[in-house]
Amino acid sequence: MINSILSGIFNLIISLVNLLLTPIDAIINQFIPSLSEVINVVGNFFTYVLGFIPWICSWINFPQWFITFTIGYFTFKLTVPLAIHTVKVALAWYDKVKP
Amino acid sequence: MRRFFTWFNNIKIRYKSKRFIVPFIFILGFVFFPKDVFALDIHFYTSDYVVINSCYDCTSLSAPGVARVRFTYPTQLFQNLEYRFQFDTQFHYYNTTQLPTTHIGLFGANIEQNLGEYIWKGTIKEFPPNGGVLRGYSFDATWTQTTNGNNVFTEIYFDNHESYDLFSVVVDNYSLITTGDSTSDVIAGIGQQIIDNQNKNQQQTNEKLDKIDASINNDDTSSAEEKANGFFDNFKLEDNGGISSVVTMPLRIIEGLVSGSSSCQNLSFSVFDKDVYFPSGCILWGSAPDSIVVIYQTLICGLFGYILLIRLFKDIEALKNPNDSGVSTLDL
Numbered sequence: 001m002i003n004s005i006l007s008g009i010f011n012l013i014i015s016l017v018n019l020l021l022t023p024i025d026a027i028i029n030q031f032i033p034s035l036s037e038v039i040n041v042v043g044n045f046f047t048y049v050l051g052f053i054p055w056i057c058s059w060i061n062f063p064q065w066f067i068t069f070t071i072g073y074f075t076f077k078l079t080v081p082l083a084i085h086t087v088k089v090a091l092a093w094y095d096k097v098k099p
Numbered sequence: 100m101r102r103f104f105t106w107f108n109n110i111k112i113r114y115k116s117k118r119f120i121v122p123f124i125f126i127l128g129f130v131f132f133p134k135d136v137f138a139l140d141i142h143f144y145t146s147d148y149v150v151i152n153s154c155y156d157c158t159s160l161s162a163p164g165v166a167r168v169r170f171t172y173p174t175q176l177f178q179n180l181e182y183r184f185q186f187d188t189q190f191h192y193y194n195t196t197q198l199p200t201t202h203i204g205l206f207g208a209n210i211e212q213n214l215g216e217y218i219w220k221g222t223i224k225e226f227p228p229n230g231g232v233l234r235g236y237s238f239d240a241t242w243t244q245t246t247n248g249n250n251v252f253t254e255i256y257f258d259n260h261e262s263y264d265l266f267s268v269v270v271d272n273y274s275l276i277t278t279g280d281s282t283s284d285v286i287a288g289i290g291q292q293i294i295d296n297q298n299k300n301q302q303q304t305n306e307k308l309d310k311i312d313a314s315i316n317n318d319d320t321s322s323a324e325e326k327a328n329g330f331f332d333n334f335k336l337e338d339n340g341g342i343s344s345v346v347t348m349p350l351r352i353i354e355g356l357v358s359g360s361s362s363c364q365n366l367s368f369s370v371f372d373k374d375v376y377f378p379s380g381c382i383l384w385g386s387a388p389d390s391i392v393v394i395y396q397t398l399i400c401g402l403f404g405y406i407l408l409i410r411l412f413k414d415i416e417a418l419k420n421p422n423d424s425g426v427s428t429l430d431l
Contacts, residue, residue, distance in 0.1 A: 003357060003358070006357045007354060007357045007358045010350050010353055010354035010357065011354060013347075013350055014347045014350050014351065014354065017343055017346050017347050017350070018343050018347065020343075021341070021342050021343035021346065022341075022343060024341075024342060025340065025341030025342055025343055028341065028342070029341065036340075036341060039340075039341050039342055039344075039345060040340050040341065040344070042345055043340060043341070043344040043345045043348060046345060046348040046349075047348060048368055050348055050349060050352045051352075051366060051368075052366065053352055053356070054352065054355060054356055054362060054364060055364070055365075055366040055377060055379060055380075057356065057362070057380075058362055058363055058364075058379040058380035058381055058384075059379070059380030059383070060380070060399070061380055061384045061392065061395065061396065061399075062396075062399070062400065063396050063400060064359050064362065066396075066400045066403070066404065067356050067357065067359075068357055069404065069407065070403070070407060071353055071356060071357055073407050073410070073411055076411070076414075077410075077411075077414055080418065081414070081417075081418060084418055
């Protein structure tokens with residue numbers, strides 16, 4: 001269940017990023033094609049480099065539940081404090097604005 | 100209406116089965132207005148009648164040319180019912196030569212509206228069976244309708260204006276036809292229809308409530324994972340290149356790790372026009388004994404898992420601290 005939720009969240013974020021950046025990529029490709037080629041090279045570099053991560057994980061032989069737990073931990077660490085901090089900021093603004 | 104009766108009487112029906120006209124009309128009504136025909140609930144009542152004054156040789160009577168017939172019906176037959184009287188009347192010469200049958204009727208919504216006297220003027224024509232001169236006779240049919248509370252009396256005077264061209268009258272078919280249901284039956288029918296609709300709506304509501312109740316009490320989550328995965332099936336995850344590819348590449352790697360789709364992928368790329376191929380670790384661990392794999396994963400995951408749990412507890416403690424407003428960020 002946690003595995004499905006995490007996978008769905010990442011799919012959602014990837015879709016949204018694609019949706020937002022596709023027009024920008026199209027503009028760059030149309031008017032600055034050389035810059036577009038540089039960006040593609042950078043993307044291929046990341047593909048090569050990051051492609052080693054699952055390969056290394058396969059050799060270390062981490063079980064799937066441990067990978068999910070690790071990624072879930074970092075997701076929790078990077079999202080929940082941000083959400084709580086946002087609520088705290090909103091409450092602080094409300095206290096200042098409150099008559 | 101009188102023209103219709105006149106036209107009806109003038110029809111030469113060569114067949115003896117004149118009674119087939121009514122079923123024929125009913126069939127036509129069924130063909131063109133089937134709903135109306137079946138909605139008409141017809142009740143026939145018959146009653147004895149008394150010929151008070153009739154004659155075959157009216158010259159011998161004190162009031163020549165007058166025939167009088169009286170019908171008696173119970174008042175209760177008229178209550179809340181639409182009705183009509185219907186008579187088939189035969190007229191005769193004083194010498195008993197039969198004249199055509201004429202058809203007369205009295206229509207009314209209820210008996211109270213038809214008390215009184217009504218005059219119906221008619222004409223009959225003689226059709227001599229062996230040829231001869233066609234002769235017509237005019238007459239008045241006067242209806243007098245009274246009631247004493249219990250019974251309704253209908254008297255009909257047939258008067259040929261004392262012309263001494265005399266006739267007598269024989270009422271062949273007589274009936275009181277009430278159409279439709281009584282008011283109480285109509286109200287009861289409408290009430291029953293309302294109750295039926297209410298029951299039907301209540302049944303549909305109960306079925307919906309049963310479905311909601313079954314859904315609330317259903318603790319089967321076997322299909323939840325499938326539904327959760329299906330929710331994201333229509334998201335477009337293809338790599339379009341450009342900035343979006345750079346930004347989403349880490350996310351793609353993480354998503355591949357989470358979903359397990361890249362756990363046993365071999366690593367291959369080209370260097371100086373040569374293909375380099377690195378097999379995945381599944382080749383090694385797939386051939387290792389299961390006991391060794393379990394011991395290894397227990398040790399390695401226990402160590403890293405312990406470290407992660409310690410950090411997780413510290414992070415939660417930090418969240419519980421109201422004075423700590425720090426936000427963790429990932430430095431890429």
